[in-house]
Amino acid sequence: MEQVDCVIAGAGVIGLAVARHLAAKGLDTLIVEAADAIGTETSSRNSEVIHAGIYYPQGSLKARFCVAGREMLYRYSTERSLPHRRCGKLIVATDEAQEPALATIRANAVACGVGDLRVLSAAEAQALEPALHCTKALLSPSTGIIDSHALMLTLLGDAEENGAMLSLNTRIVSGRIEAGRIVLQTMDTTSDEGFEIATSRLVNAAGLGAVALAGSLDGFDRRFLPTLRYAKGNYFSVAGRAPFSRLIYPVPEPGGLGVHLTLDLGGIARFGPDVEWTDTLDYRVDPARGERFYAQIRKYWPELPDGSLQPAYSGIRPKLSGPGEANSDFVIQHAATHGIAGLVNFFGIESPGLTSSLAIAEHVARILAPERSITTGTRR
Known part of the structure; x- marks a missing residue:
């Protein structure tokens, strides 16, 4: 059974941003993606707007991470020469x-x-x-636009530069929560070959499949599963x-x-x-x-x-809200909510998820690796 410090489920912009941050902290990080390429769902099928943070309720995670993430994203895009424009x-x-x-x-x-x-x-x-x-x-x-594909490729490149690995065509079938670790049963979708991975940290950034993934974990309390x-x-x-x-x-x-x-x-x-x-x-x-x-x-x-x-x-x-209901906030679950050490679930990460990605990644890295600092020389 393979053992890694952290498994990131989902290679969209949130998963890649978190992988970049955790790998920069020296964690052995594996990114698992069911599709045959990164960012094929919500992360690439949107307006590619860098939002200012105008509409979200005061004090919400959307407001907090959008405002912080906007400036982080502009700075990162400038430093890395990513195609973007602050067009207004x-x-x-x-x-x-x-x-x-x-x-x-x-x-x-x-x-x-x-x-x-x-x-x-x-x-x-x-x-x-x-x-x-x-x-x-x-x-x-402060509103702008960005090439989301270039952003995700650069985030992946940064993560890989610090030792992260990407496994495409790999679906997490199920998992079980054990003392001090989470064991995942995965399958290669091209060959149907299965293999197990054990990790002390699982970041569920599976987007449209995040609720289903959390529900497949034996030992996870179903009370914490929202309706998607x-x-x-x-x-x-x-x-x-x-x-x-x-x-x-x-x-x-x-x-x-x-x-x-x-x-x-x-x-x-x-x-x-x-x-x-x-x-x-x-x-x-x-x-x-x-x-x-x-x-x-x-x-x-x-x-x-x-x-x-x-x-x-x-x-x-x-x-996480339906027709006629007020828009829901992001849900970022961790041990303080569900009691499972090392497990972070992202639910309902819609707009402004792209804008918020770097701020969310920084937040999650503090939760999962509070004692570790960014590796010297790593691009931030």
């Missing part, structure tokens, strides 16, 4: 009835430590984005270039932030996500859903041409 975002009221919501959003942002939002009149907003329609707006200069729901978000792109240089977000809607306009690093616009509750991991985008996008987008971009939207991609968010 406009949150827009498209009629006077929405304007009080902007004041509420700004007050919440200030309470969470985001003090750089500017209130813009319609004329000021349109001076920045001439094609925009709004009655009032908030400018967030899938919220599919569909994205559409526009033929040609949209006439915007900043991200455009409408006032938020229940379950998400509305059909917003984001940009990739090449300047191509994407619209979405919407909210489609589902029970299956089906990433196909129904072209007919695009018809609903037109009316929403034209509230802030009236000149959107007919027939210009094309299905782009979709992502599925692991949500």
Whole structure:
């Protein structure tokens, strides 16, 4: 039986960020990923936005880790020359009835430590984005975009530089909690060969499969398993270039932030996500859903041409709240919650998980290896 200091279940952005941090502390770290590549689910199927930390409830983990993680991510991206841009975002009221919501959003942002939002009149907003329609707006200069794939590859490279290993096509079938260790039964999905791994630390960063993985551990109290729901978000792109240089977000809607306009690093616009509750991991985008996008987008971009939207991609968010319910916070379980030494479960890590990843990793490293310091010379 192989023995390692730490097993990371899931090679998405959270798992890779944690692996990087633990490996830098000198822990023998194994990253286990069921897919044939890193970051194939939630970590790559999103808007690739570096969020400022505007919307989340004061004191929540989302607010705390987003605000801290944003600056860590900008600094890391600059140091490592990762493709990114602090392009800014406009949150827009498209009629006077929405304007009080902007004041509420700004007050919440200030309470969470985001003090750089500017209130813009319609004329000021349109001076920045001439094609925009709004009655009032908030400018967030700290919002940006990043190449999530480049980020994950760099996190993996840092982890491997400090001795971490990646095992793709490897699924954790089950596990058992023993005195002082967790024994995992794994399977190679290409050969069906099984093998056991023992570890003193297990980081469950399995994303959409995190609840199922925790539930497969013999000895884990099922009372600590939340109900997971899938919220599919569909994205559409526009033929040609949209006439915007900043991200455009409408006032938020229940379950998400509305059909917003984001940009990739090449300047191509994407619209979405919407909210489609589902029970299956089906990433196909129904072209007919695009018809609903037109009316929403034209509230802030009236000149959107007919027939210009094309299905782009979709992502599925692991949500702990359902339709009509308030958005849940991140859940980061460790021994103080469930009593299992060395076990950390990540549940409901949706947006702003990408932005928060480095801050979350630092937090978890303090929990799992409080006595260890970063290895001398390691890039932080």
